[in-house]
Amino acid sequence: xxxxxxxxxxxxxxxxxxxxxxxxxxxxxxxxxxxxxxxxxxxxxxxxxxxxxxxxxxxxxxxxxxxxxxxxxxxxxxxxxxxxxxxxxxxxxxxxxxxxxxxxxxxxxxxxxxxxxxxxxxxxxxxxxxxxxxxxxxxxxxxxxxxxxxxxxxxxxxxxxxxxxxxxxxxxxxxxxxxxxxxxxxxxxxxxxxxxxxxxxxxxxxxxxxxxxxxxxxxxxxxxxxxxxxxxxxxxxxxxxxxxxxxxxxxxxxxxxxxxxxxxxxxxxxxxxxxxxxxxxxxxxxxxxxxxxxxxxxxxxxxxxxxxxxxxxxxxxxxxxxxx
Numbered sequence: 579x580x581x582x583x584x585x586x587x588x589x590x591x592x593x594x595x596x597x598x599x600x601x602x603x604x605x606x607x608x609x610x611x612x613x614x615x616x617x618x619x620x621x622x623x624x625x626x627x628x629x630x631x632x633x634x635x636x637x638x639x640x641x642x643x644x645x646x647x648x649x650x651x652x653x654x655x656x657x658x659x660x661x662x663x664x665x666x667x668x669x670x671x672x673x674x675x676x677x678x679x680x681x682x683x684x685x686x687x688x689x690x691x692x693x694x695x696x697x698x699x700x701x702x703x704x705x706x707x708x709x710x711x712x713x714x715x716x717x718x719x720x721x722x723x724x725x726x727x728x729x730x731x732x733x734x735x736x737x738x739x740x741x742x743x744x745x746x747x748x749x750x751x752x753x754x755x756x757x758x759x760x761x762x763x764x765x766x767x768x769x770x771x772x773x774x775x776x777x778x779x780x781x782x783x784x785x786x787x788x789x790x791x792x793x794x795x796x797x798x799x800x801x802x803x804x805x806x807x808x809x810x811x812x813x814x815x816x817x818x819x820x821x822x823x824x825x826x827x828x829x830x831x832x833x834x835x836x837x838x839x840x841x842x843x844x845x846x847x848x849x850x851x852x853x854x855x856x857x858x859x860x861x862x863x864x865x866x867x868x869x870x871x872x873x874x875x876x877x878x879x880x881x882x883x884x885x886x887x888x889x890x891x892x893x894x895x896x897x898x899x900x901x902x
Contacts, residue, residue, distance in 0.1 A: 693836070707800045711798045786867045
């Protein structure tokens with residue numbers, strides 16, 4: 579009798595599962611939300627809204643951008659990580675939330691590797707190494723010579739402790755073997771203002787905000803943080819070729835889903851996003867904010883995140899960076 583009951587129970591469960599599977603509508607059957615863990619208006623927000631427009635066209639469902647700023651991206655990323663793994667909640671996952679915060683913070687409510695499933699790396703944005711025009715360095719090599727002659731006397735600004743602009747200089751300092759003094763700001767704009775005013779000597783900043791200063795002659799760019807020259811500034815030497823071999827820093831934005839999202843859904847989203855962001859119009863829109871389209875596979879993005887996580891954790895550890 580017990581065996582019969584068990585068999586009947588198993589049969590009922592299998593039938594219920596089959597019914598639920600058959601009854602579930604194919605993805606997507608309702609609007610999709612992209613959580614952006616930063617305030618509206620910045621580069622990450624622009625990337626998310628551009629991806630959202632393309633996904634709306636590809637999926638035939640509305641895609642809504644939901645800005646959830648706080649704690650350097652932790653608030654929004656945690657919300658996404660704890661959402662249903664069904665493809666209807668996505669995360670604009672970026673350098674800070676995925677690769678810097680785990681090495682910077684003593685505790686985090688989510689694990690970027692365990693709790694999030696990469697879909698595609700959408701864009702990367704390089705940094706420019708900037709000096710005040712009155713500063714005598716005309717190249718990366720001249721800057722290094724001056725820094726070595728005056729250890730600790732050159733001040734560099736950043737958008738804040740633990741930000742990519744801060745860690746970019748820490749990596750540069752370490753690889754070049756120089757000593758410079760960090761002056762953290764609350765954002766890159768006040769740091770750039772003080773660099774223009776001569777209160778600072780050095781700054782790493784992204785092209786969208788720094789190029790107007792460079793083109794007007796108020797700042798001098800010595801090099802770009804990519805391994806290869808960029809079409810955005812084809813005459814600008816890379817820091818790699820100009821004196822610090824192997825130096826590369828990129829800030830980046832991609833799309834992730836909660837871990838456990840069905841592989842077929844991840845593949846559908848990857849296909850839709852890659853197709854949407856690789857057309858000429860979208861590439862040009864991203865180029866206007868200094869971004870290069872990548873649009874890779876989910877597996878390639880996973881490997882990229884792991885490499886970035888290892889890289890920035892090492893920089894944070896070796897530089898002794900502590901979050902404030």
